[in-house]
Amino acid sequence: xxxxxxxxxxxxxxxxxxxxxxxxxxxxxxxxxxxxxxxxxxxxxxxxxxxxxxxxxxxxxxxxxxxxxxxxxxxxxxxxxxxxxxxxxxxxxxxxxxxxxxxxxxxxxxxxxxxxxxxxxxxxxxxxxxxxxxxxxxxxxxxxxxxxxxxxxxxxxxxxxxxxxxxxxxxxxxxxxxxxxxxxxxxxxxxxxxxxxxxxxxxxxxxxxxxxxxxxxxxxxxxxxxxxxxxxxxxxxxxxxxxxxxxxxxxxxxxxxxxxxxxxxxxxxxxxxxxxxxxxxxxxxxxxxxxxxxxxxxxxxxxxxxxxxxxxxxxxxxxxxxxxxxxxxxxxxxxxxxxxxxxxxxxxxxxxxxxxxxxxxxxxxxxxxxxxxxxxxxxxxxxxxxxxxxxxxxxxxxxxxxxx
Amino acid sequence: xxxxxxxxxxxxxxxxxxxxxxxxxxxxxxxxxxxxxxxxxxxxxxxxxxxxxxxxxxxxxxxxxxxxxxxxxxxxxxxxxxxxxxxxxxxxxxxxxxxxxxxxxxxxxxxxxxxxxxxxxxxxxxxxxxxxxxxxxxxxxxxxxxxxxxxxxxxxxxxxxxxxxxxxxxxxxxxxxxxxxxxxxxxxxxxxxxxxxxxxxxxxxxxxxxxxxxxxxxxxxxxxxxxxxxxxxxxxxxxxxxxxxxxxxxxxxxxxxxxxxxxxxxxxxxxxxxxxxxxxxxxxxxxxxxxxxxxxxxxxxxxxxxxxxxxxxxxxxxxxxxxxxxxxxxxxxxxxxxxxxxxxxxxxxxxxxxxxxxxxxxxxxxxxxxxxxxxxxxxxxxxxxxxxxxxxxxxxxxxxxxxx
Numbered sequence: 001x002x003x004x005x006x007x008x009x010x011x012x013x014x015x016x017x018x019x020x021x022x023x024x025x026x027x028x029x030x031x032x033x034x035x036x037x038x039x040x041x042x043x044x045x046x047x048x049x050x051x052x053x054x055x056x057x058x059x060x061x062x063x064x065x066x067x068x069x070x071x072x073x074x075x076x077x078x079x080x081x082x083x084x085x086x087x088x089x090x091x092x093x094x095x096x097x098x099x100x101x102x103x104x105x106x107x108x109x110x111x112x113x114x115x116x117x118x119x120x121x122x123x124x125x126x127x128x129x130x131x132x133x134x135x136x137x138x139x140x141x142x143x144x145x146x147x148x149x150x151x152x153x154x155x156x157x158x159x160x161x162x163x164x165x166x167x168x169x170x171x172x173x174x175x176x177x178x179x180x181x182x183x184x185x186x187x188x189x190x191x192x193x194x195x196x197x198x199x200x201x202x203x204x205x206x207x208x209x210x211x212x213x214x215x216x217x218x219x220x221x222x223x224x225x226x227x228x229x230x231x232x233x234x235x236x237x238x239x240x241x242x243x244x245x246x247x248x249x250x251x252x253x254x255x256x257x258x259x260x261x262x263x264x265x266x267x268x269x270x271x272x273x274x275x276x277x278x279x280x281x282x283x284x285x286x287x288x289x290x291x292x293x294x295x296x297x298x299x300x301x302x303x304x305x306x307x308x309x310x311x312x313x314x315x316x317x318x319x320x321x322x323x324x325x326x327x328x329x330x331x332x333x334x335x336x337x338x339x340x341x342x343x344x345x346x347x348x349x350x351x352x353x354x355x356x357x358x359x360x361x362x363x364x365x366x367x368x369x370x371x372x373x374x375x376x377x378x379x380x381x382x383x384x385x386x387x388x389x390x391x392x393x394x395x396x397x398x399x400x401x402x403x404x
Numbered sequence: 405x406x407x408x409x410x411x412x413x414x415x416x417x418x419x420x421x422x423x424x425x426x427x428x429x430x431x432x433x434x435x436x437x438x439x440x441x442x443x444x445x446x447x448x449x450x451x452x453x454x455x456x457x458x459x460x461x462x463x464x465x466x467x468x469x470x471x472x473x474x475x476x477x478x479x480x481x482x483x484x485x486x487x488x489x490x491x492x493x494x495x496x497x498x499x500x501x502x503x504x505x506x507x508x509x510x511x512x513x514x515x516x517x518x519x520x521x522x523x524x525x526x527x528x529x530x531x532x533x534x535x536x537x538x539x540x541x542x543x544x545x546x547x548x549x550x551x552x553x554x555x556x557x558x559x560x561x562x563x564x565x566x567x568x569x570x571x572x573x574x575x576x577x578x579x580x581x582x583x584x585x586x587x588x589x590x591x592x593x594x595x596x597x598x599x600x601x602x603x604x605x606x607x608x609x610x611x612x613x614x615x616x617x618x619x620x621x622x623x624x625x626x627x628x629x630x631x632x633x634x635x636x637x638x639x640x641x642x643x644x645x646x647x648x649x650x651x652x653x654x655x656x657x658x659x660x661x662x663x664x665x666x667x668x669x670x671x672x673x674x675x676x677x678x679x680x681x682x683x684x685x686x687x688x689x690x691x692x693x694x695x696x697x698x699x700x701x702x703x704x705x706x707x708x709x710x711x712x713x714x715x716x717x718x719x720x721x722x723x724x725x726x727x728x729x730x731x732x733x734x735x736x737x738x739x740x741x742x743x744x745x746x747x748x749x750x751x752x753x754x755x756x757x758x759x760x761x762x763x764x765x766x767x768x769x770x771x772x773x774x775x776x777x778x779x780x781x782x783x784x785x786x787x788x789x790x791x792x793x794x795x796x797x798x799x800x801x802x803x804x805x806x807x808x
Contacts, residue, residue, distance in 0.1 A: 014538040021655030042631040043617055046527075046730035067717055067759055071629040088717040092734050097525075098685030120532040123450075123500075124729075127534030128525035146532065189611030193604035200597035207593030210618045213447055227446040256492050313471055313492040324586065324728050325528075326450035355471055 001041065001250060004077050004103045007113075008033040010037055011053070011060070013152045016057050020024075021144060023117035025106070026053040028060075031323040033149035035251055038062065038078055042071035045124050045323060047091050048098035063102050065091060065170065099129050103308035104135025112137050117145035123325065147320035150331045153320055156345045160320065162366065163252035166346060168366065168377035170246030171254050172255060174198040175380050178217070178243045184389040187343060188230035188241075189309045190287060191217055195245055202249075209248040212327040213255075223259070223360040226353055237263040237389060242353070242362045246327055247378070253319055253327040254377040255349045260385040272354060272361040275385035280352045280363060281382070283315070287367070287374045293338035300334070300352060309354060316351040319366060342369050347377075406409040406443065406563060408481050414441055415457070417556045422459050427521035427549060429444045429510070430457040432464075433533065434526035435727035439655055442466065442482055443571060445688065446475035447527050449727060451495050451618070452502035458515060465513075467506050469495060480483035503533050507540025509617035516541050521549035527729065557724055560749045565772065566722060568751060572781035574612045575651030575658050578602040579784050582621070582647045588666060588793040591644075592634035595621055599649055606653075614651040617659075620648040627663070629762040630757055641667040641793060646766045650731055651782070657723055657731040658781040659753045661766035664789040675694035676758060676765040679711045684756045684767060685786070687719070691771070693779045697742035699761070704738070704756060713758060720755040723770060746773050751781075 009079035014037065018026055028051040034040045038051060038061060049064030059082045062072045074269065086101040104111050112342065116137070121144075123173065133140055156164070174195045181194040188245045195215045202208035218228040219241045223317055235241075246253045259273055307334045314332035319327055328349070332340045334361050344360035345370045353362035364385070366377040418441065422430055433453040435569070438444045441464060442455060443634050453468035454800045463486045466476045473489035487535065495637065520541070523529050525548075536544055566676040566701065573622070585598040599619045606612035609679045622632040639645075644665035650657040663677060686707045689702055701719045719738035723731055736744045750773045757766035767788070770781045 038548055042629065043633055044618060045632040067633055071632055074626060074629055092737065118531060121530045125531050126525045127529050128520060130531030130534055187611055189604055189606060193601050196600035196604055197597050200593055200600055204595060207591050210633065214614045216447060223479060225446065225478055227448040227472055229447055229476055229614065333496065
C-alpha cells in the first residue's frame, strides 16, 4: 500500500535523527516501528524479533523466528538477504536467547563495536533482551532511544491520513453497532461481539483490521474503571456504559469513546457528560498549529474547573499506526510539561474521560491538526446517548440471528 | 469465579517455589501471572504495573496506574490497602518511570534489601524496567525468575478445566463460523469477522472473552506464513486456508487450527494433510502420564519421517489462561531436550503445523492429559475440510445481514 519511496523517506528521517543523536545502529523491537519502516505485519511479536537500522545502509535487516521469515518476505520491501531467520530452538528456551543470535549477527556483519540505540522501554524488549544483547556485544556503546522512530511517526503523510479516514468510517459503524445492540436483556459480550463484527467486516469497499486495544465497555458503577473489558452480565433499564473502541484500517487507528444510557441516565452522569462535552468542544475550538500540547490541556482544565471538575490524567495522546497492546504513539501527551508544538497532520486521541469514585464519562474524538485548527476523523453525535429500550425482546443472541 | 481458597492455594504454591529458590520478593509484570494470583483483569498492561509477592505476607501488593486501581478493587481479592496507585505523571514520561515509584514503595515497606526475583523475559517487563528497578534498589539482590509462576500454572484445577471446556464450546462455534463463511467471493476479513462474532457472543449460557492472539487465516500461498492475520482479498475457487484460532472463556484458552479448501484442494495440500493427521493421531494415541515432552515429540517426528517429512519447530506447548500477545504458557514445549513428565490435568496445544516453501497445513488440537492418556477439549472433524462453494452469492457482507 505504501510505496517504496514512502518507506525510504521514513528510513531517511530515521537516519537523520540517528545522526543528530550520534547513533550508528538502531535496534527496533517495537512492532509499530518495524511496520512503519518495512511494512512487516504478522502476529509474531510474541517471540523476540529485531529490525536493525544501520546509518550507512539503505535497507534495514529483519531478524526473527524461522517460521516468520516468510511473512517478512511477503509483507516487507526488504531483499531476501536482509531477512535473517533464527532457528526454533531459540524460542522460549532457558538456554538460548534470540538476542544471543542477534548479537552474533551484528558481530559477523561488523556492527558489534558501534554506537547502538536500544528501544529500552518499548513493548517486547524485555529486561532479558537488554541483558543478553549488552553481554553479547561487549565492545558496543549502548544508549536508550525508546521513541526515536515514534517521533518520526508524529506528522502523518497524506496516505496515512487516508488510512485513518478509512479507519474512522469503520469506527462509525462499530459505534452505531454498539448503540444498536446495547439494550435491556442483552449482555455486555453481545455488544462487544457486535462491535467486533463491524470493526472487522469494515465496509463494502474495504475490510477492517484488528484494533490494538479490545473494546472497553464497562457498565454503570464499573464506568469508574475505564480499562475493564466486558462480562456476560445482562443490561437492565437504567444501566449506563462507556464505550471506548477504535476503527482500524491496515494498522492505522482512530479511537473514540462515547457514553450511553439505557432507558434513563442518572443525573450525575448527565451533569458530568455536559461538562465533558463543553470541555472537549471548547478545546477543539481553540486548538491550532503553533499551540503547545500543554496549552491545549490548559484550555480543557480551565473549562472544566469552572464547573468544579479536575482531571488528573492526561487529556490525550498522539495516534496513528499501532500494534497491541496500545494504540497510543508514546510521544506527545496533552498534559503539563509537554511543550510539543501543534503542526498540521499531527493526529491525536483527544481523551476527555473523567472517572470518579463510582462512575465515569468518556466522550472523546480522534482529531487531525489542520492548517488553521483541527477536524475530527469520525462523525458521531458528541453527546450522552440515551436510548429508548427496544420494544422487541433482545433475549436471543446475535449469533443465533446470523444462523452460523 | 475462583474462590479465595483457590487463590490462596496458588499463592502458597508460588511461595513454596520462592522458598526452594531462595527468593524473598517476586515482582510480577506478566498479566497472566497477575491474573492467576489475584484475578486482576483489565486492559491496562500497556502501562507498567507490578504485583509484589512477599514470601512472608499473605496478600501480594498491586502497584499500577491511578485510573486502574479501581479495576484492581473490582476484580481482585486484595484488600484496598494492598492496592497502590501511581500518579498519571509516571505514564510514558521521559523523566519519571513507574519502576522508580515501585522501588520507593518497596523501600518504604522494608523490602528494599531482600532477594528479589524478576520476570526478566516476561511480556511488558522492559529493559528500562530492569534498569530502573535495579538502580532504585541498590541494596537488593536480583535474580531472574521469568517463569516461576508459569510453572505453578502447569497443572490445572478442576475449575480451570471447566473454563477450558467452555472455551472449547466457543471454539467449536467459531471454527464452524469460519467454515460457513469462507466461500467464493467472500473476503478474508469477512471470515475473521464471523470468527470474532462467534468467539465473543459465546453461547446462550455464557459469553466469550477476547483471545490472546487474533485469528490467523492466511490464504493459499500465504499458508506458508502461519502468523499472517487477514486482508480484504476475496476468495476464489481453489483457494485453501489455514485457520488458527481459539475459544476463550474468562482468559482460559483452547486453541485449534484447521485447514480448508474452497471447491478443491491441490494434491500437495491433500497429501500433507494426510501426513499431519496421521502424525497427530498417532501421537495422541500414544501420550500418557509418565512420558516426557520430548518423547511425545519423537512419536510425531518418527511418524512423519516415514512419509518423508520433517518439522523443525516444536510440536506444541502448554496452554491455559493468558493475556495478549500469546496464548502459550512459556513452560513445556514438545521438543527435543524438554524432559517434563506428563501428568494428569496438564493441558497443551498439540500443534502439528508444517510450513513449506509456498504452502502449509495445520490441523491441531487442545488436549488434556488424563489418568491414562489424553483427550481433546473440542470436537471438530480432524481432517482437511473441502467445502463445496455455495450456490448462493455471498457478495453481501455479514454486516449488512445483521442490519446494523
